[in-house]
Amino acid sequence: MRLRVGYAPSLASGILSVAVENFTQAHPDAKVELFDLSTGEMLAELESNKLDIILTVASDTKTRGLTWTPLVRTTWKLAVKRKHSFARQQRITPDQMAREPLLAFCQRDYPEYWKIVTSWLNEHRQRPKIAGEYDGAESLMTAVESGLGVAVVTARTAQLFRNRAQFKILSPGPKPLCIAAGYRTDRGDHKPLAVFVEDLRIAAQAFA
Numbered sequence: 001m002r003l004r005v006g007y008a009p010s011l012a013s014g015i016l017s018v019a020v021e022n023f024t025q026a027h028p029d030a031k032v033e034l035f036d037l038s039t040g041e042m043l044a045e046l047e048s049n050k051l052d053i054i055l056t057v058a059s060d061t062k063t064r065g066l067t068w069t070p071l072v073r074t075t076w077k078l079a080v081k082r083k084h085s086f087a088r089q090q091r092i093t094p095d096q097m098a099r100e101p102l103l104a105f106c107q108r109d110y111p112e113y114w115k116i117v118t119s120w121l122n123e124h125r126q127r128p129k130i131a132g133e134y135d136g137a138e139s140l141m142t143a144v145e146s147g148l149g150v151a152v153v154t155a156r157t158a159q160l161f162r163n164r165a166q167f168k169i170l171s172p173g174p175k176p177l178c179i180a181a182g183y184r185t186d187r188g189d190h191k192p193l194a195v196f197v198e199d200l201r202i203a204a205q206a207f208a
Contacts (some may be wrong), residue, residue, distance in 0.1 A: 101149030
């Protein structure tokens with residue numbers, strides 16, 4: 001039995017490792033393959049049947065042929081370098097943030113991220129100064145550390161990189177992000193897949 005899983009490390013951290021451990025203990029003959037991909041890549045691979053399940057941002061709009069199981073919601077933080085002028089502030093407003101160069105995940109690969117962040121800024125009548133787009137959390141946080149700008153990241157990402165930057169509360173912040181497991185609807189009766197989804201759901205309860 002083979003289970004191919006696409007995931008984003010900054011979102012799936014903790015949840016995925018626990019679920020895989022539980023699944024493989026219950027199914028010792030199972031082979032779980034993990035693929036670190038962007039949201040866009042995951043959706044494309046799932047659609048072409050190269051992946052069985054993905055862990056990423058749940059889309060607000062219905063995705064034809066896909067079923068989503070919500071796992072956990074996460075809030076947002078503003079990542080700044082340790083010696084930034086915001087370093088002594090606990091809370092940052094949208095207008096304060098909009099004055100800074102903004103570093104972001106690549107719009108093509110992370111469309112839901114862009115939708116949430118830009119909608120939030122539009123609500124507060126702010127136009128960000130995009131200073132760079134990045135293909136993953138590691139490169140984005142390296143840019144923050146280098147002083148190239150600030151970045152809006154999830155609280156889960158902030159936890160992973162807590163020793164490399166300062167993370168401030170955005171007040172008011174964007175709406176919480178829903179991390180979910182997605183799979184092809186026509187695979188819904190695949191028993192091992194259903195078991196793994198349940199393992200993910202149970203593992204996510206610890207992060208709720």
